[in-house]
Amino acid sequence: MEITGTEHYVTTNRQLRLQSRPKGLIAPGDLQLSESALPEIGEGQALAKVKYLSIDPTMRVWMATDSYLPAVGIGEVMRGGGLAEIVESKHAHFKKGDKVFGMTGMQEYAVIEAQSRISYQKIPSIPFVSDTAFLGVLGITGLTAYFGMTEIGKPQKGETLVVSAAAGATGSVAGQIGKIHGCRVVGIAGTDEKCQWLTSDLGFDAAINYKHPDWKEKLAAATPNGVDINYENVGGEIMEAVLGRMNLHGRVIICGFISGYTKEVPEQISLGLLIVKRLKVQGFLILDYASRFTDAAMELGKWKMMGKLKDRQTIVEGLEKGPDAINMLFTGANTGKLIVKV
Numbered sequence: 637m638e639i640t641g642t643e644h645y646v647t648t649n650r651q652l653r654l655q656s657r658p659k660g661l662i663a664p665g666d667l668q669l670s671e672s673a674l675p676e677i678g679e680g681q682a683l684a685k686v687k688y689l690s691i692d693p694t695m696r697v698w699m700a701t702d703s704y705l706p707a708v709g710i711g712e713v714m715r716g717g718g719l720a721e722i723v724e725s726k727h728a729h730f731k732k733g734d735k736v737f738g739m740t741g742m743q744e745y746a747v748i749e750a751q752s753r754i755s756y757q758k759i760p761s762i763p764f765v766s767d768t769a770f771l772g773v774l775g776i777t778g779l780t781a782y783f784g785m786t787e788i789g790k791p792q793k794g795e796t797l798v799v800s801a802a803a804g805a806t807g808s809v810a811g812q813i814g815k816i817h818g819c820r821v822v823g824i825a826g827t828d829e830k831c832q833w834l835t836s837d838l839g840f841d842a843a844i845n846y847k848h849p850d851w852k853e854k855l856a857a858a859t860p861n862g863v864d865i866n867y868e869n870v871g872g873e874i875m876e877a878v879l880g881r882m883n884l885h886g887r888v889i890i891c892g893f894i895s896g897y898t899k900e901v902p903e904q905i906s907l908g909l910l911i912v913k914r915l916k917v918q919g920f921l922i923l924d925y926a927s928r929f930t931d932a933a934m935e936l937g938k939w940k941m942m943g944k945l946k947d948r949q950t951i952v953e954g955l956e957k958g959p960d961a962i963n964m965l966f967t968g969a970n971t972g973k974l975i976v977k978v
């Protein structure tokens with residue numbers, strides 16, 4: 637089929653396909669750009685033009701191994717979430733011009749199947765809110781922070797919360813939710829600029845650069861009353877140091893262990909402290925809360941409108957930059973939500 641653009645007819649679909657499973661960071665050739673004919677849609681389907689791709693640490697896991705979803709197959713279009721606009725529709729639920737979020741894959745055009753009413757969500761147009769907010773603060777990472785904090789962390793006024801990868805998409809929202817609930821909030825991040833953003837703009841009480849040699853002493857100084865809640869995004873040495881500061885009966889929200897995703901053998905930590913400190917530790921997957929996304933996004937949107945929730949995005953231009961963009965999550969080159977503009 638042909639899609640009329642302003643200057644030319646589009647007949648092809650550029651796609652990033654998985655060619656080999658990465659070791660460490662993604663190497664040139666692990667994901668390869670290919671072209672195929674723009675698909676024809678049949679009855680019950682819609683064609684969506686992908687505008688922005690959400691870049692998430694879990695994509696590196698999907699490239700390597702089976703986890704909560706099967707690994708992406710060799711030769712398949714790389715899995716990923718995206719914001720797209722419907723350009724042609726024979727689908728009962730979507731019409732041309734609708735903006736949607738769903739698992740588009742890393743490609744320029746995605747076909748929405750008849751049964752995909754649930755896996756693709758329409759996104760509303762809200763004054764002063766960019767569409768890309770639905771990939772970050774009002775999207776999966778914001779929702780992850782929301783459910784991790786409210787369902788597992790259950791923050792109480794006056795408690796101390798420590799968030800790792802605090803200047804990232806999920807951590808920055810988790811910390812601000814802690815502030816909204818009256819906690820003392822301490823962030824851990826990898827540059828002084830990120831730490832400055834957390835304290836000056838987002839209202840964190842303290843932020844610690846874990847790349848400074850004395851960061852553990854600084855963590856102790858920033859948590860004089862110990863730690864009641866740990867929102868854990870990183871794992872390894874950072875998690876172990878925070879566990880060492882936990883108070884009796886503290887809560888540990890296991891959101892992710894990004895420090896291990898590019899390693900063959902992730903760093904192991906001693907779990908004896910869980911017993912000594914009687915900690916409650918719970919992992920979770922955001923997918924489990926899908927039926928409650930709309931209400932939670934409304935709450936996040938309300939906080940954003942009230943100025944209680946600020947967000948930042950790092951936007952990389954071009955589908956071909958997708959592999960570099962995924963690596964940026966592991967080198968810490970993003971602040972806030974990392975997005976590829978297709």
Ligand SMILES: NC(=O)c1ccc[n+]([C@@H]2O[C@H](COP(=O)([O-])OP(=O)(O)OC[C@H]3O[C@@H](n4cnc5c(N)ncnc54)[C@H](OP(=O)(O)O)[C@@H]3O)[C@@H](O)[C@H]2O)c1
Pocket residue numbers: 691692693694776777780801802803804805806807824825826827830869870874890891892893894895896920921922923964965966967968969970971972973974
């Ligand atoms: N459970 C769920 O359903 C769910 C859903 C979404 C995300 N997550 C998890 O949430 C975490 C954050 O994801 P995100 O999408 O919001 O990414 P993000 O925080 O925006 O980006 C990742 C950040 O992690 C930090 N980082 C990377 N490698 C590190 C290391 N070895 N040690 C310390 N920090 C490191 C980097 O910041 P620095 O500069 O600070 O190093 C980087 O900017 C990940 O663990 C992800 O898997 C879980």
